[in-house]
Each structure stands twice: as C-alpha cells, then as structure tokens.
Amino acid sequence: DTGVSQNPRHKITKRGQNVTFRCDPISEHNRLYWYRQTLGQGPEFLTYFQNEAQLEKSRLLSDRFSAERPKGSFSTLEIQRTEQGDSAMYLCASSPTGVLQPQHFGDGTRLSIL
Amino acid sequence: DAKTTQPTSMDCAEGRAANLPCNHSTISGNEYVYWYRQIHSQGPQYIIHGLKNNETNEMASLIITEDRKSSTLILPHATLRDTAVYYCIVRVGLDKVIFGPGTSLSVIP
Numbered sequence: 071d072t073g074v075s076q077n078p079r080h081k082i083t084k085r086g087q088n089v090t091f092r093c094d095p096i097s098e099h100n101r102l103y104w105y106r107q108t109l110g111q112g113p114e115f116l117t118y119f120q121n122e123a124q125l126e127k128s129r130l131l132s133d134r135f136s137a138e139r140p141k142g143s144f145s146t147l148e149i150q151r152t153e154q155g156d157s158a159m160y161l162c163a164s165s166p167t168g169v170l171q172p173q174h175f176g177d178g179t180r181l182s183i184l
Numbered sequence: 185d186a187k188t189t190q191p192t193s194m195d196c197a198e199g200r201a202a203n204l205p206c207n208h209s210t211i212s213g214n215e216y217v218y219w220y221r222q223i224h225s226q227g228p229q230y231i232i233h234g235l236k237n238n239e240t241n242e243m244a245s246l247i248i249t250e251d252r253k254s255s256t257l258i259l260p261h262a263t264l265r266d267t268a269v270y271y272c273i274v275r276v277g278l279d280k281v282i283f284g285p286g287t288s289l290s291v292i293p
Contacts, residue, residue, distance in 0.1 A: 074227070103280060112271055112283030113228065126280065163281075170216060173281060175227030177185050 095164030
C-alpha cells in the first residue's frame, strides 16, 4: 500500500494560465475525492468519483474547473484561466466502496498564483 | 452533515494524555463520529471513528457520550509528533467529508 500520490507537490503559475494536477489513489480504491484547502481552514469538498463516474460536484467547482477519472484509476483536476483566488492546497483522497470506509488523503498540491 | 464545534486550540504537555472535545448536538441516529488530524504540510490522516460505543485503536481512544451529543478523542501519551490540527466530523458514510476549522493541538516539551 503506497498511499495516495499527488503530483506535482508545488505549482507556481501566472494568473490566466491553465494548470493540471494528478492524483493516483490507493490501488483498488473505487472512490476518489478532490478537496481544496486555504490557509487556516479545513479542507472543502470539490467533487468525487465512483470508478470513472463523477457523482457529485460542489458549487465551489466553477466552470473553470474540470476533473476526470477516465479509466477509474488516476484522476486529473484542471483549472483554466487561473485567478488569484485559486491559490490553495488541492487535496486528493481515496477510499474503498463500502459504508464507513475512511478516506485516505494524499499530501496535496500547493498552487500559487502570481 | 451535522455541525460540530471544537475549541480553536489546546496545549498538552509531552507524555500526558491529550483530551480533545467535540460537540455534535444535532447528530442523527445513523451518523458516525470520525476524527482526522493534519500535521503541517501533510494531508489529513484518519484516526478513528465510532457510532455510540467507545472505540480504541493503536493511535487513540474515542469516548462518545450516551446521548451522542459530544465526544472526546484521547491521545494517551502525547508526543511532539502529535502536534497537529484535529478535526471532528460526523457523517453518514459514503460521501464527502465536511471539515470544520478543527482544534490546533500543541504538544509542549
């Protein structure tokens, strides 16, 4: 069990650029979640997948954000036309399907918008 | 999810028990209490969960009151590595976790 892996760990980009993050969940975990965390706050839910199906999206996920999990394994989160307010830590978590299974988190991608 | 309230911060002496309280007065009968913690620059780490019985694992103990309106996470012998933000969450099970601001625990030498 290698844990949830997120890449890159840090991303610095200029306002208006597009960025893409990758999450590799724990193998055989059917569920995959994305969260965003700003300084001093708890993580906020963005979206989650059951296998390749995206089952829920938060209203925080504006139309500039898109997430995919094409083969039910790794996932990508893309932000288009980045804004200063997108600066945050983006966290990925995975869990097996099953009631009460805890989510296992990666260490996140820290995005800084210049 | 039901809302939880936790103290903003707490201190604990190294080697002593850390008792972190959480109020969840509006918890529903089928909602479980989960605890996570987040060490600086890392993702949240699952600690323990329970419904109404007290639970213990290698990391901590969870004490839930009989009316289920509050709970306490106990770290029996706190170490400096236990310095983190601790989140108390209630959830039904399958979907997203809703985090509050948590309790910042500082373990002091």
